[in-house]
Amino acid sequence: QLHVVESGGGLVQPGGSLRLSCTASGFRVGLYAIGWFRQAPGKEREEVACMSAGDGITHYTNSGEGRFTMSRDNAMNTVYLQMNNLSPEDTARYYCAALDGYFRCSGYEAREYDYWGQGTQVTVSS
Numbered sequence: 001q002l003h004v005v006e007s008g009g010g011l012v013q014p015g016g017s018l019r020l021s022c023t024a025s026g027f028r029v030g031l032y033a034i035g036w037f038r039q040a041p042g043k044e045r046e047e048v049a050c051m052s053a054g055d056g057i058t059h060y061t062n063s064g065e066g067r068f069t070m071s072r073d074n075a076m077n078t079v080y081l082q083m084n085n086l087s088p089e090d091t092a093r094y095y096c097a098a099l100d101g102y103f104r105c106s107g108y109e110a111r112e113y114d115y116w117g118q119g120t121q122v123t124v125s126s
Helices: none
Strands: 003-007 010-012 018-025 033-039 046-051 058-060 068-073 078-083 092-099 120-124
Touching: 003 092, 018 033, 018 092, 018 120, 033 068, 046 068, 046 078, 058 068, 078 092
Parallel strands: 010 120
Antiparallel strands: 003 018, 018 078, 033 046, 033 092, 046 058, 068 078, 092 120
């Protein structure tokens, strides 16, 4: 079975940082497009960032541009989301997802991703 597991969430004060991890099992993260999404209560699930398969080119939405950075460690079969300068608006459950069959990640809806983790909660509060 192919699955991903997120970790690294927690409570952080405004302006703080967190690094989320997405560890894959059953597939190589380098061969799949990987997306980070988040969902706050009462809101739609939205894409934060994604990384293309192979070359690892990253794409950031307005939510993450300039503050969030994706990276990949193929040896650890893990992708990361470094989040800096967090604000209360970033409070959400963050999900990692893998897109099978495509290299480029941008332009795809969340519903098109194939494998999802259970998410990790990020709470930004003072």
